[in-house]
Amino acid sequence: MKEQAKKRIEELTQIIEKANHEYYVLDNPSITDQEFDKYLRELEQLEQEYPDLASPSSPTKRVGGEVIDKFQKMKHQIPMLSLPDVFNIDEIIAFDERIRKSGFNPEYVCELKIDGLSGSFHYEKGQLITGATRGDGITGEDITHNVKTIHSLPLHLKEPIDIEVRGEIYMGRETLARLNEKRAKENLPLLQNCRNAAAGSIRQLDSKIAATRKLDTWIYHLPNPSDYGIKTHFEALTFMKKLGFKVNPANRLVKNIDGILEFINEYQEKRPYLPYDIDGVVIKVNDLEMQASLGFTSKYPKWAVAYKFPAEEVLTKLTDIIFTVGRTGRITPNAVLEPVIVMGSTIKRATLHNEDYVMEKDLKIGDIVSIRKAGDVIPEVVEPKKERRTGNEKDFQMITNCPICDSILERKKDQVDHYCMNPNCPARNIEGLIHFCHRKAMDIEGLGERIVEDFFNMGFINNIPDIYHLETHKKELQELEGYGKKSIENLLDAIERSKQNSLERLLFGLGIEGIGDKTALVLAKKYKTIDHLAMQSEQDLKKMKDIGSILAKNIHDFFEKEENIQLINALKELGLNMKYTGIEEKENELITGRRFVVTGTISFMSREEIETLISNYGGNASSSVSNKTDVVIVGEKPGSKLDKARELNIEIWNEEKWKKVYDSLEK
Numbered sequence: 126m127k128e129q130a131k132k133r134i135e136e137l138t139q140i141i142e143k144a145n146h147e148y149y150v151l152d153n154p155s156i157t158d159q160e161f162d163k164y165l166r167e168l169e170q171l172e173q174e175y176p177d178l179a180s181p182s183s184p185t186k187r188v189g190g191e192v193i194d195k196f197q198k199m200k201h202q203i204p205m206l207s208l209p210d211v212f213n214i215d216e217i218i219a220f221d222e223r224i225r226k227s228g229f230n231p232e233y234v235c236e237l238k239i240d241g242l243s244g245s246f247h248y249e250k251g252q253l254i255t256g257a258t259r260g261d262g263i264t265g266e267d268i269t270h271n272v273k274t275i276h277s278l279p280l281h282l283k284e285p286i287d288i289e290v291r292g293e294i295y296m297g298r299e300t301l302a303r304l305n306e307k308r309a310k311e312n313l314p315l316l317q318n319c320r321n322a323a324a325g326s327i328r329q330l331d332s333k334i335a336a337t338r339k340l341d342t343w344i345y346h347l348p349n350p351s352d353y354g355i356k357t358h359f360e361a362l363t364f365m366k367k368l369g370f371k372v373n374p375a376n377r378l379v380k381n382i383d384g385i386l387e388f389i390n391e392y393q394e395k396r397p398y399l400p401y402d403i404d405g406v407v408i409k410v411n412d413l414e415m416q417a418s419l420g421f422t423s424k425y426p427k428w429a430v431a432y433k434f435p436a437e438e439v440l441t442k443l444t445d446i447i448f449t450v451g452r453t454g455r456i457t458p459n460a461v462l463e464p465v466i467v468m469g470s471t472i473k474r475a476t477l478h479n480e481d482y483v484m485e486k487d488l489k490i491g492d493i494v495s496i497r498k499a500g501d502v503i504p505e506v507v508e509p510k511k512e513r514r515t516g517n518e519k520d521f522q523m524i525t526n527c528p529i530c531d532s533i534l535e536r537k538k539d540q541v542d543h544y545c546m547n548p549n550c551p552a553r554n555i556e557g558l559i560h561f562c563h564r565k566a567m568d569i570e571g572l573g574e575r576i577v578e579d580f581f582n583m584g585f586i587n588n589i590p591d592i593y594h595l596e597t598h599k600k601e602l603q604e605l606e607g608y609g610k611k612s613i614e615n616l617l618d619a620i621e622r623s624k625q626n627s628l629e630r631l632l633f634g635l636g637i638e639g640i641g642d643k644t645a646l647v648l649a650k651k652y653k654t655i656d657h658l659a660m661q662s663e664q665d666l667k668k669m670k671d672i673g674s675i676l677a678k679n680i681h682d683f684f685e686k687e688e689n690i691q692l693i694n695a696l697k698e699l700g701l702n703m704k705y706t707g708i709e710e711k712e713n714e715l716i717t718g719r720r721f722v723v724t725g726t727i728s729f730m731s732r733e734e735i736e737t738l739i740s741n742y743g744g745n746a747s748s749s750v751s752n753k754t755d756v757v758i759v760g761e762k763p764g765s766k767l768d769k770a771r772e773l774n775i776e777i778w779n780e781e782k783w784k785k786v787y788d789s790l791e792k
């Protein structure tokens with residue numbers, strides 16, 4: 126019986142892996158979804174009956190299930206290097222000339238530079254054994270449990286060989302769009318781009334979550350080609366494809382610089398229409414002996430470069446400038462654009478920040494403007510095309526009255542923003558309520574932007590205490606079109622739960638001007654109760670390292686206003702917790718009392734996780750570098766904050782240093 130089961134398990138594994146390969150790698154299925162499910166169920170059943178026959182790389186593992194409590198380190202047998210960036214054609218020509226000067230006449234392989242994160246995958250006797258992140262290049266993290274859920278990565282190869290391959294783990298654009306739609310409904314912050322989404326997904330402890338993220342792979346590097354008698358990189362790509370890996374069909378062998386330029390131009394045009402994000406083109410010397418004799422610098426191979434595309438700019442018409450009112454009453458001008466596709470997404474609006482910004486750019490309504498979108502998602506109006514003006518454009522006029530309540534706007538001395546000062550302005554109130562419920566504030570799941578607006582317009586909530594009175598309208602709410610019994614029950618439960626939140630959430634939720642979630646936490650930790658905080662003089666507040674004179678005044682003014690005291694008393698009566706109940710601070714000489722900025726991607730932790738840890742150790746994490754910053758933690762692709770840190774001579778910690786500090790912390 127068992128012998129028979131063993132045989133059938135092998136058969137089913139083969140059928141399922143073949144079907145999986147056809148579907149996810151070749152995009153050419155030969156069996157139906159129903160047949161696939163039938164085989165998978167049969168395999169699951171047999172594995173349940175004979176657990177000792179279930180292989181750790183069985184296709185049933187694709188749905189996830191394994192949960193780990195922390196990521197184990199994994200040393201790379203050969204370091205995982207990254208590539209030097211080049212930004213223009215001259216630099217590519219210089220790269221080619223350098224190689225020619227060494228006496229070579231090279232052919233190149235051009236590949237797309239996939240915007241994800243690199244991974245290393247080990248197979249023994251053709252079976253997937255481990256997967257690891259790049260980490261600092263020397264040591265990565267074991268992500269085997271999540272890697273097994275990636276359908277395009279074979280669990281079994283076509284040959285029973287031992288091999289390591291490397292490539293990019295990424296999330297497709299469509300997958301990210303679906304995921305963000307879902308997150309928007311759940312009031313969760315949206316993921317900024319495909320790369321962050323992939324990095325966050327692969328760092329899940331629970332592989333079931335990783336499995337739902339539908340990650341994908343492109344394999345592009347074979348670290349030990351000579352073990353398989355391979356002489357060129359292009360051969361290595363073909364070899365890996367034959368073994369069952371997903372190798373990008375765009376990869377192209379070219380003879381010279383002209384071939385490289387043709388490839389770059391072609392994919393610059395195709396880029397917006399690709400189903401995944403790329404941020405450039407990788408150019409590699411094809412001949413492996415040539416690669417070996419060119420060698421490496423301490424950081425990079427000398428036989429490859431990554432050409433980075435410039436941020437994409439497109440032209441469209443600025444049809445109007447409209448104004449929105451934020452919760453603090455701040456007025457923002459917004460560009461209304463003729464819809465245009467930039468980097469695969471349709472852009473209709475872009476923030477113009479404030480009056481000065483519009484004036485400096487000299488924008489007129491009716492202008493043809495250029496829109497730029499870099500790797501991340503926020504589009505930017507670059508400039509008007511003045512040479513295309515017809516004379517029919519309209520000058521920009523800053524408004525003088527609130528677009529919602531018509532009260533006169535104020536522009537405070539030395540500030541760029543205009544404010545609606547009417548505390549009862551409906552726009553301010555709605556924004557204030559949305560802010561109160563936000564994930565980083567009271568975190569009331571189910572009270573997202575749209576629902577707050579609906580309830581406000583229907584008169585159920587006019588102010589914050591009304592949220593806690595919604596219970597009394599339960600029946601009415603359950604009868605509303607589109608809501609339903611269960612969702613209202615869940616919502617009321619979430620509201621009830623929020624009463625227990627620690628003080629910092631309430632402080633942030635109250636929307637005191639200039640108090641972000643991090644400052645709220647610092648205040649909550651220091652003063653422990655809202656009454657204690659309310660008692661502080663401006664002078665006392667100013668003594669805190671993180672509170673400047675403007676913030677001290679804002680906090681003090683807030684607690685001076687009778688209406689705010691009344692609000693707090695009303696919330697106390699409704700049973701809201703007014704104490705800090707978070708974790709007590711730990712100490713570390715490298716972190717406690719110091720100000721940090723985190724920039725770029727650290728491979729083994731998200732920025733949020735790093736910032737929380739810093740804050741738990743009594744440090745402060747902020748988002749912009751200034752001369753008050755003590756340390757800048759720099760990951761991959763850091764951007765301008767690193768330049769600023771260098772300019773100001775601020776201590777810089779790279780990933781390796783952060784890892785050392787992180788490992789030394791008691792967690």
Ligand code: IVH
Nearest residue numbers: 206207208236237238239242243293345407
């Ligand atoms: S080759 C030694 N090829 O870009 C060769 N890298 O800055 C190492 N990447 O860390 C990498 N697409 O995450 C290579 N076709 C491609 C790539 C690629 C994306 C990423 C990879 C690497 C970074 C290099």
